[in-house]
Amino acid sequence: MFIGQTPSCLKIILEEIQRTMCTPREVCLEVSKEYPESTSHFYVPRCVSVHRCGGCCPQEGLYCTNTSHIYINKTLVELSHRDRSMVMVAFVNHTSCECLSKRPLHSVIRRAAAAHLTV
Template sequence: MEQKLRSASSVDELMSLIYPSYWAALKCRSKLSAAASLATKFIQRPAADVEEPTYAAAYLNFDILKSIELEWRKTQCMPREVCIDVGREFGAPTNVFYKPPCVSVYRCGGCCPSEDKQCRNISTGYLSKTVYSCLSCLPAAFQHVAS
């Protein structure tokens, strides 16, 4: 059971493992209430409504679970836009600098749902970026004129 919990890849899967029958009923109730609220826009209901059934452990808040799911999705292993230092990436000599000094690329990042896996790329490609390279050591004549 612990291995299944550790390898769960979504809130839905996790809740299905922890509360199997309750989670199914709660999801069904959620879908029914969503359909009922949609139906009330089109159909006038009589004043004496039938009371909705209540379920045990109704303390689970779907808004909280949705925020957990959103955070979970953000942290999954996938390509992410990162900023890299051009000089460090290419091992430039210390007298050379680049403008812009950093460029945006996509690199693999995030967490895997299972501890026995590691987030890393399965393919690579070359990306062309145009930067301006400058020599930080100016000739002596230019240094004297500039000061």
């Protein structure tokens, strides 16, 4: 233990690690950014709540990414210049996340192969 370190201090640190770890988190997603091709339509609400991976990985060189997802449907009002209607719109919802290496998986193989090339 470090000087001045107490069990309650360790508990606070562990709780902070738990809150900030790589996990699916509820985020606010703008419908128009998820479906930019729908330029002639507006949606109400403008934003929906979905889960996306976020948080910290325990080591540098790792990044937080989704390892599984589902599609969820949200009921929205679609507005155009002449009409409005209720529509179901699908969004990706992350269900699990993992910390993966930022290095390409085959970087060692490529370097080894490049060493054997002749010009």
